[in-house]
Amino acid sequence: MIRPDDVRFGPDGLIPAVLVDARTKDVLTLAYMNEAALKKTLETGETWLYSRSRQALWHKGATSGHRQTVVDLKLDCDGDALLVSVIPHGPACHTGAPTCFHRPLAARTPDGRLAPAGGLEERAEAERKAEGKAAAEPVAAVDAKAWAHPATDRAARTVAAGALSADGYGALGRALGALSARIEARRHASPEASYTAYLLAQGRDKILKKLAEEAAEVLLAAKDGRPEALTEEVADLLYHLAVLFAETGLSPAAVAAVLEARARPAADAFVPRSAGRSRRPSKEDGR
Numbered sequence: 001m002i003r004p005d006d007v008r009f010g011p012d013g014l015i016p017a018v019l020v021d022a023r024t025k026d027v028l029t030l031a032y033m034n035e036a037a038l039k040k041t042l043e044t045g046e047t048w049l050y051s052r053s054r055q056a057l058w059h060k061g062a063t064s065g066h067r068q069t070v071v072d073l074k075l076d077c078d079g080d081a082l083l084v085s086v087i088p089h090g091p092a093c094h095t096g097a098p099t100c101f102h103r104p105l106a107a108r109t110p111d112g113r114l115a116p117a118g119g120l121e122e123r124a125e126a127e128r129k130a131e132g133k134a135a136a137e138p139v140a141a142v143d144a145k146a147w148a149h150p151a152t153d154r155a156a157r158t159v160a161a162g163a164l165s166a167d168g169y170g171a172l173g174r175a176l177g178a179l180s181a182r183i184e185a186r187r188h189a190s191p192e193a194s195y196t197a198y199l200l201a202q203g204r205d206k207i208l209k210k211l212a213e214e215a216a217e218v219l220l221a222a223k224d225g226r227p228e229a230l231t232e233e234v235a236d237l238l239y240h241l242a243v244l245f246a247e248t249g250l251s252p253a254a255v256a257a258v259l260e261a262r263a264r265p266a267a268d269a270f271v272p273r274s275a276g277r278s279r280r281p282s283k284e285d286g287r
Contacts, residue, residue, distance in 0.1 A: 006075060006079050007035075007038065007075060007079060007082070008078070008079040008080040009034065009035060009080075010080065013034050013035065014032040014033065014034050014050060014052070015032065015033055015034075015038075015080060015081065015082055016030060016031075016032055016080075016081045016082065017030075017031050017032060017033045017049065017081075017082040017083075017084050018030055018081070018082065018083050018084065019031060019047065019068070019084050019086055019092065020083060020084065020085050020086070021085075021086065021087070021088060021092075021099075021185070022071040022072075022085040022086060022087055023087065023178065023181050024178055024181050024182045024185065025178075026098070026099050026182065026185070027099060027101055028086070028088060028092035028093075028098075028099045028100065028101075029092050029093070029099070029100045030100070031049045031050075032049060032050050032052060033048070033049055033050055033082065034050040034057075036048075036050075036057055037049050037050045037057055037058070038082075040057065040059075041070060041073070041084075042073075045069060045070050046059070046060070046061075046067055046068060046069060046070060047059075047060035047061070047067070047068040047070060047084065047086055048060065061089065061090065064090065064094075065089075065090060066088065066089055066090025066091055066092070067089050067090075068086035068087065068088050068089065068092075069086060069087040069089070070084060070085070070086050071085040071086060071087060072084075072085050073085075088185075091188065091189075095190070096188060096189070096190070097189045097190060097193055097194075098185040098186050098188075098189050098194075102189065102190065102193035102194065103193065104193070176238065176242060176252070179238075179239065179242050180242055180245065180246070180252075182196070183196050183242055183243055183246045184246060187200055187246065196243060199240075199243050199247075200243065200246065200247055203247075204244075204247055204248070207240065207243055207244050207247055208244070210240045211237070211240045211241065211244060214233065214236045214237040214240050215237060217233040217236065217237075218230065218233045218234055218237050220233075221233045
């Protein structure tokens, strides 16, 4: 069992502390703690640090109100660095950005090179790909109740064996929940540092334009039979759809309720709105 006595402070009496958002896993800040700051953190359950510039203890958020609730602390293998998982109650950076790491330095180009970050659109495209990819990957320990609904599980159970499963839909729901949290966290970030903030600042027309573009990419990837590209493009589409949810205030639970209402229990089939009430069921309705 690890004890506070196992923490190895440096010659200056400090230990690096990496602060991470417990929900989104975004790295928020690299800071330092001394023994007193660590003790206060453990006692209060909130982030306390040591300011090297002010040479004083620092209760994170005491002035701004953007306190952080500590979820857990982990010590690295050598005992000389801390990982602090927190729930931030506001931006972590003094600039107002959700994270202190919001200044792009380099990014992977489409041809695989690591190149210096360019203008806004280039940085935005890199973040879009990163956030879109995150939407397709499971995220552990995320409360995604807003994205979970029985209709999703029932639809999954109708899929043929060997294809999608209820677990797969659950993972997608968790990932979308985490993505939604990231989008909300970046709502007030600088548009020049965050593609999400850029989209929200540009407004609904810009978001709808991107949605149309991504939907077209999904169609092309599916038509061409490129499964890897299809996965990436669907993730991009879901990301932009989640941004639209945030911009319009649309509730995922409301959409899930509509899906549930349109599912016919007898046949366990889904009847889309466009089908019309007068259309007769056909062999294709069992999908």
